[in-house]
Amino acid sequence: xxxxxLKVLLTSVAGRYSRALFEIAQQHxxxxxxxxxxxxxxxxxxxxxxxxxxxxxxxxxRDQIRELWHQIGEKLELCPLxxxxxxxxxxx
Numbered sequence: 001x002x003x004x005x006l007k008v009l010l011t012s013v014a015g016r017y018s019r020a021l022f023e024i025a026q027q028h029x030x031x032x033x034x035x036x037x038x039x040x041x042x043x044x045x046x047x048x049x050x051x052x053x054x055x056x057x058x059x060x061x062r063d064q065i066r067e068l069w070h071q072i073g074e075k076l077e078l079c080p081l082x083x084x085x086x087x088x089x090x091x092x
Contacts, residue, residue, distance in 0.1 A: 021085055037079040041086070044076055055090060065090050 025034040045052050054060070055068060066087050073083035 017089065021081075024081065024085075033079040034082055037076075037082040040076050041072075041078060041082065044072070062091055 021034065022031075025031045051072070055065060060068075069083055069087045069090065072078070073080070073086075
C-alpha cells in the first residue's frame with residue numbers, strides 16, 4: 001500500500017476511530033469477537049438500508065438512538081464493545 005495513502009487513512013477521522021477501536025480490542029483481547037460483530041453489523045446494514053437512515057435521523061433523541069443500538073446489538077448478538085462504540089459514534 002502507498003505510504004501516503006496509509007497515512008491519510010490512519011489520520012482521517014474514520015482512521016482514528018478504527019485505530020482506537022482496534023487498540024481497545026487488543027487491550028481486551030477480543031479482536032475476533034469485534035471483527036465478527038462488525039461483519040454481522042455490515043451485513044445487516046447492507047440488507048436494511050432504512051435502518052441506517054433511521055439511526056441518522058435528526059428526529060430521534062440520543063436516548064432513542066441509544067435504545068435502538070441496544071436492540072440491534074441484542075438482535076444480532078453483537079459484542080457489547082461494538083454496541084458501545086456505535087452509540088458513541090452516533091452521538092459525536
